[in-house]
Amino acid sequence: MTINCIGRLIDLATPKVMGILNVTPNSFFDGGKYRPGPSGESEILSQVEKMLLDGATFIDIGGYSSKPNADFVSEEEELDRIVPVVRSILKHYPEAVLSIDTFRSAVAEACIKNGAAMINDISAGMLDEKMMEVVAKFNVPYIMMHMRGTPQTMQNMINYDDIVKEMLFYFSERIHKARSLGINDLIIDPGFGFAKNLEQNYEVFQKLELFEMLELPLLVGVSRKSMITKSLDISSAEALNGTTVLNTIALTKGAKIVRVHDVKEAMESVTLFNKINL
Structure with a gap:
């Protein structure tokens, strides 16, 4: 089970860690901590270096917060936030494998042209009909997440008769669409916290x-999310232990990538999981 990231084959037979880098002022956990532009470049590069040294295979860069009811960000502003960061990271760390967290095809294309290796789309192409065409054009891996609506409306769209059955149907349709356009490397993300309440x-x-029936790598992203904080009555700053617990369980349930704020701790989970299972 390998994916091709700009000529670099990454084997997902052993689970990998994706480090989160939000260059937004309003992300739910680290909003405003890493600021695009000359004043924030050193903090961004320092964090990227730390994540790489801690064992991250991928760095996932986002310029548009997708937390519930997040403020709308224009395409121009998202581009201004994210493209210079991609350039800066690859200038200093040319071997870094960068994933771009965006649902906009223009942002995806600009970042790929500047060296990004993967697209992580919270909408699986539902919010921009040109997204899959861009991914197919550049033949990069594509992470497709389950969501309904937009970040502004998704928490009002949580009515399901059978949530997992409906998610499997959603992914089957999205996979068929991607395959019809010639996209080779697909990864699925159940989208924890997106158009789902705590119980869901x-x-x-x-x-x-x-989700193994879809025969695609599974990405799980629960890092410091409300499904942890609400269950334990804690803040996101206190949610590292809960994150580690769920990441470990996710690995036992087939996750091939865990997307996290805290790479070192996630790598420890992966290492111990591998000791038992490999």
Whole structure:
């Protein structure tokens, strides 16, 4: 189970860690910590270096917060935030494998042209009909997440008869669309916290093994999310231990990539998981 990241084959037979780098002022955990532009470049590069040294295979860069009810960001502003960061990182760390967290095809194309290796789309192409065409054009891996609506409306769209069955149907349709355009490397993300309430998040998590029928790598992103903080009555700053617990369980349920704020701790989970399973 390999993916081709600009000529570099990455084997997902052993799980990998994706480090989160938000260059936004309003992300739910680290908003404003890493600022695009000359004044924030050193902090961004320092964090990237730390994540790489801690064992991250991928760095996922986002310029548009997708937390519930997040403020709208124009395409121009997203580009201004994210493209210079991609250039800066690859100038200093040319071997870094950069994933771009965006649902806009123009942002995806600009970042790929500047060296990004993967696209992580919260909407699986539903918010920009040209997204899959861009991914196919450049033949980069494509992470497709399950979501309904937009970040501004998704929490009002949580009515399901059978959430996992409906998610499997959603992914089947999205996979068919991607394959029809010639996209080779696909990864699926159940989208914890996106158009799902607390109980639905845990129902999906409990049934993660069912997504194996799609025969694609599974990415799980629960890092410091509300499904942890609400369950434990803690803040996101206190949610590292809960994150580690769920990441470890996700690995036992087939996750091939865990997307996290805290790479070192996630790598420890992966290392110990591998000791038992390899």
